[in-house]
Amino acid sequence: MSNENIEIKSAAVISTGDELVQGRTVDTNSSYIADKLLSTGLEVTSVITVGDYPERIAWAWRDSLANADVVISTGGLGPTADDLTTETLSGVAGVEAELDEEQAQRIRDIFATMGRSMPENNLRQALIPVGGVVIPNQLGTAPGYRLTIPTGDRRPTAIVLPGVPREMMPMLEETVLPWIVSQRSDKRRYFARTFQTFGLSESALDESLAGLVDESEGRLSFRASFPQISARVMVLGETGEAESRLDKLSAKVRGRLGGAIFAEGNTTMEATVGRLLAADGRTLATAESCTGGLVGARLTDVPGSSHYYMGGLVAYSNDVKEKVLGVSPTTLAMFGAVSEETACEMAAGVRRMIGADIGVATTGVAGPGGGSDDKPVGTVAVAISAADIPSGAVATMYQLRGTREWIKTLASQVALDWIRRHLLGLDPLELQFGRRVGRGR
Amino acid sequence: MSNENIEIKSAAVISTGDELVQGRTVDTNSSYIADKLLSTGLEVTSVITVGDYPERIAWAWRDSLANADVVISTGGLGPTADDLTTETLSGVAGVEAELDEEQAQRIRDIFATMGRSMPENNLRQALIPVGGVVIPNQLGTAPGYRLTIPTGDRRPTAIVLPGVPREMMPMLEETVLPWIVSQRSDKRRYFARTFQTFGLSESALDESLAGLVDESEGRLSFRASFPQISARVMVLGETGEAESRLDKLSAKVRGRLGGAIFAEGNTTMEATVGRLLAADGRTLATAESCTGGLVGARLTDVPGSSHYYMGGLVAYSNDVKEKVLGVSPTTLAMFGAVSEETACEMAAGVRRMIGADIGVATTGVAGPGGGSDDKPVGTVAVAISAADIPSGAVATMYQLRGTREWIKTLASQVALDWIRRHLLGLDPLELQFGRRVGRGR
Numbered sequence: 001m002s003n004e005n006i007e008i009k010s011a012a013v014i015s016t017g018d019e020l021v022q023g024r025t026v027d028t029n030s031s032y033i034a035d036k037l038l039s040t041g042l043e044v045t046s047v048i049t050v051g052d053y054p055e056r057i058a059w060a061w062r063d064s065l066a067n068a069d070v071v072i073s074t075g076g077l078g079p080t081a082d083d084l085t086t087e088t089l090s091g092v093a094g095v096e097a098e099l100d101e102e103q104a105q106r107i108r109d110i111f112a113t114m115g116r117s118m119p120e121n122n123l124r125q126a127l128i129p130v131g132g133v134v135i136p137n138q139l140g141t142a143p144g145y146r147l148t149i150p151t152g153d154r155r156p157t158a159i160v161l162p163g164v165p166r167e168m169m170p171m172l173e174e175t176v177l178p179w180i181v182s183q184r185s186d187k188r189r190y191f192a193r194t195f196q197t198f199g200l201s202e203s204a205l206d207e208s209l210a211g212l213v214d215e216s217e218g219r220l221s222f223r224a225s226f227p228q229i230s231a232r233v234m235v236l237g238e239t240g241e242a243e244s245r246l247d248k249l250s251a252k253v254r255g256r257l258g259g260a261i262f263a264e265g266n267t268t269m270e271a272t273v274g275r276l277l278a279a280d281g282r283t284l285a286t287a288e289s290c291t292g293g294l295v296g297a298r299l300t301d302v303p304g305s306s307h308y309y310m311g312g313l314v315a316y317s318n319d320v321k322e323k324v325l326g327v328s329p330t331t332l333a334m335f336g337a338v339s340e341e342t343a344c345e346m347a348a349g350v351r352r353m354i355g356a357d358i359g360v361a362t363t364g365v366a367g368p369g370g371g372s373d374d375k376p377v378g379t380v381a382v383a384i385s386a387a388d389i390p391s392g393a394v395a396t397m398y399q400l401r402g403t404r405e406w407i408k409t410l411a412s413q414v415a416l417d418w419i420r421r422h423l424l425g426l427d428p429l430e431l432q433f434g435r436r437v438g439r440g441r
Numbered sequence: 442m443s444n445e446n447i448e449i450k451s452a453a454v455i456s457t458g459d460e461l462v463q464g465r466t467v468d469t470n471s472s473y474i475a476d477k478l479l480s481t482g483l484e485v486t487s488v489i490t491v492g493d494y495p496e497r498i499a500w501a502w503r504d505s506l507a508n509a510d511v512v513i514s515t516g517g518l519g520p521t522a523d524d525l526t527t528e529t530l531s532g533v534a535g536v537e538a539e540l541d542e543e544q545a546q547r548i549r550d551i552f553a554t555m556g557r558s559m560p561e562n563n564l565r566q567a568l569i570p571v572g573g574v575v576i577p578n579q580l581g582t583a584p585g586y587r588l589t590i591p592t593g594d595r596r597p598t599a600i601v602l603p604g605v606p607r608e609m610m611p612m613l614e615e616t617v618l619p620w621i622v623s624q625r626s627d628k629r630r631y632f633a634r635t636f637q638t639f640g641l642s643e644s645a646l647d648e649s650l651a652g653l654v655d656e657s658e659g660r661l662s663f664r665a666s667f668p669q670i671s672a673r674v675m676v677l678g679e680t681g682e683a684e685s686r687l688d689k690l691s692a693k694v695r696g697r698l699g700g701a702i703f704a705e706g707n708t709t710m711e712a713t714v715g716r717l718l719a720a721d722g723r724t725l726a727t728a729e730s731c732t733g734g735l736v737g738a739r740l741t742d743v744p745g746s747s748h749y750y751m752g753g754l755v756a757y758s759n760d761v762k763e764k765v766l767g768v769s770p771t772t773l774a775m776f777g778a779v780s781e782e783t784a785c786e787m788a789a790g791v792r793r794m795i796g797a798d799i800g801v802a803t804t805g806v807a808g809p810g811g812g813s814d815d816k817p818v819g820t821v822a823v824a825i826s827a828a829d830i831p832s833g834a835v836a837t838m839y840q841l842r843g844t845r846e847w848i849k850t851l852a853s854q855v856a857l858d859w860i861r862r863h864l865l866g867l868d869p870l871e872l873q874f875g876r877r878v879g880r881g882r
Contacts, residue, residue: 031467033464034461034462036464046462046501048487049490063504291738293755296729303809310760
């Protein structure tokens with residue numbers, strides 16, 4: 001690493017590949033890089049995406065290098081004739097690309113490990129522009145590199161990475177970001193804390209937190225990853241004092257959002273529920289109608305879930321609700337399959353059948369068909385059964401809105417949140433984007 | 442619409458929004474637009490993404506208008522102070538923006554329907570640059586517009602759309618694309634057919650179809666949407682003759698890919714299985730261990746699935762496999778939970794328990810823990826039970842690779858494909874990216 005620091009105040013991103021401009025692949029790399037750069041205090045001024053054409057790639061580089069201090073590109077480092085990044089960038093920089101013997105040998109070794117000889121093409125991947133500093137790629141053949149390109153009195157740096165996300169991400173985290181941070185004289189970076197919320201809409205969250213974080217103190221942003229919305233507080237500063245300010249702001253956020261927060265950090269409702277069940281040493285069974293197995297699928301996405309999740313029933317037909325779960329035909333006839341009464345019997349029935357501590361049930365109208373005036377599409381009843389519930393089971397009905405997929409996912413989130421609230425002794429869930437309509441049996 | 446046609450040979454896309462350059466939202470709009478433009482025969486030369494800064498938005502417009510005949514932008518049409526597209530584009534075009542009275546009234550009416558009065562801000566959304574032609578937005582408040590911007594001897598057209606995908610997509614399809622097609626003297630467009638495949642890797646598909654579609658005839662592209670890969674054949678030409686050429690090429694593709702194709706068009710494995718079950722009038726039950734409910738969740742994503750899917754069991758613990766499904770303790774002791782023997786008993790057991798025509802079962806090691814030398818992570822057994830299977834049930838074991846989520850999803854796809862193959866009387870699935878290791882009991 002050079003002793004001469006380069007001031008980095010702005011960044012630009014380039015994504016290269018025909019599949020991107022033909023709409024075959026969605027560009028997730030630039031989003032990922034932008035997010036990571038922001039955590040170092042750098043905002044991305046532009047993202048340019050071009051296909052595998054030399055003149056367009058050259059235009060993207062010239063434009064970006066003219067407007068930003070560091071330009072990070074992904075794509076175009078493969079072994080085929082369409083992979084043009086190094087050749088084009090070398091041209092723009094006015095240097096030759098030379099074979100890096102160490103990288104060439106590494107690529108040969110990789111193929112040897114797979115019992116194959118290296119195809120001639122792959123040698124191109126070891127071509128590095130003169131003056132470039134290799135960025136190691138532990139998970140693929142193509143090394144990345146960093147190249148400072150004097151332009152007038154400016155010295156922007158090109159950072160070239162492979163397009164495969166799985167390869168690019170560790171290279172960014174382990175080599176690129178630390179290098180950028182080391183170069184910046186502004187040693188401040190963003191320290192963040194993320195709050196996972198469920199129940200409030202994004203505008204309600206926005207209103208709740210209005211005026212809490214002053215622009216001079218930091219940033220507040222929301223990211224909707226249905227069915228949850230995360231609120232992220234970011235504070236700009238240096239280690240120690242910034243973290244202390246972050247703690248104070250976080251306490252204020254918790255005060256304002258209260259029960260809408262179900263977890264902190266990068267996690268999910270199913271992982272949160274799993275942690276609580278494991279801590280309590282309690283087991284769970286699921287009885288699903290409209291969600292069709294989604295609650296079980298989500299629970300089992302968490303490694304180690306076999307310690308608390310025993311299994312359950314997908315009771316998609318009324319026959320199965322009755323004959324396998326033991327829902328009384330009278331209940332089905334009087335209240336219907338989509339009712340708090342039926343949900344309670346499903347939850348109690350599966351708890352008994354599976355022999356778990358807690359049973360949770362969902363039954364509803366996922367749509368688009370199947371609705372009635374009485375129970376339109378999106379009507380969903382959720383119930384919990386447990387030994388510490390005096391009546392044996394409690395249920396509530398919600399009126400949800402959306403597509404079939406939306407309603408199923410939301411219903412599964414409501415069911416998981418009910419388990420969480422039961423374990424923590426919290427009030428029942430009030431949904432902003434779905435009314436609670438039941439009598440709360 | 443002007444009588445004077447504008448020649449359109451190239452297109453560029455602009456995506457506007459802080460959330461995009463800060464990495465909070467992934468840009469799916471440009472991918473969607475690029476894909477749709479390609480079907481009209483237009484390739485996108487660049488996609489530029491910028492944040493909500495006037496000078497950057499202006500740079501993006503100037504650059505794109507200089508390099509393309511039509512520039513489509515999404516974002517920046519909201520009611521807030523950060524929404525800068527119209528103001529900025531008007532400046533670049535050297536015109537004023539004027540209030541469109543019809544659109545202003547429409548926005549007032551929308552709020553009135555919701556029982557609210559229109560916030561002052563929203564009036565900004567009715568500002569249209571002088572010379573602009575409104576593009577109606579049926580699903581939101583902000584109209585889009587088309588504006589031709591004479592630049593030297595060129596006449597590129599700016600097309601401005603809202604950033605909300607659900608609003609943008611119909612506007613693109615119903616107004617923008619037809620307008621573009623009407624302007625192009627080259628009346629050729631792409632006619633496409635999509636083949637959904639499962640079992641072959643992308644490079645194996647590529648090899649199978651090598652040399653089939655000559656560049657002069659059309660294009661062949663692959664899109665991986667795990668766990669399936671779609672192969673799309675596109676032929677450039679005019680209605681009638683191009684469709685006839687497409688039919689001939691499609692027949693060749695079917696000939697080459699054979700059994701790897703499970704459906705044509707934009708569909709899924711679960712929808713395909715559903716159509717076959719419904720056509721046969723047969724019912725299905727699922728017994729899931731490692732997939733945890735995912736097979737049921739996928740089946741029930743299909744509207745009308747209650748006609749053929751009765752439900753099933755998530756037998757996540759061995760206790761449940763034994764006590765609820767009736768898997769013999771001897772089988773579990775001798776062969777283990779992850780075995781073809783256990784899978785067969787699970788499939789037969791759930792068929793009996795639910796009373797369905799067909800039972801399907803999954804049992805495996807999803808990882809990352811739980812593997813052994815004998816049965817490493819990714820070992821999955823799948824079984825089918827049906828009256829027309831002499832022994833009652835058949836099973837095979839596969840060795841899959843990947844993350845927990847990858848293995849679960851792949852296993853669910855294998856299970857669904859087994860049902861499909863059984864209903865069609867096809868050979869068992871040979872997986873390219875997972876070896877078939879069982880004895881095929």
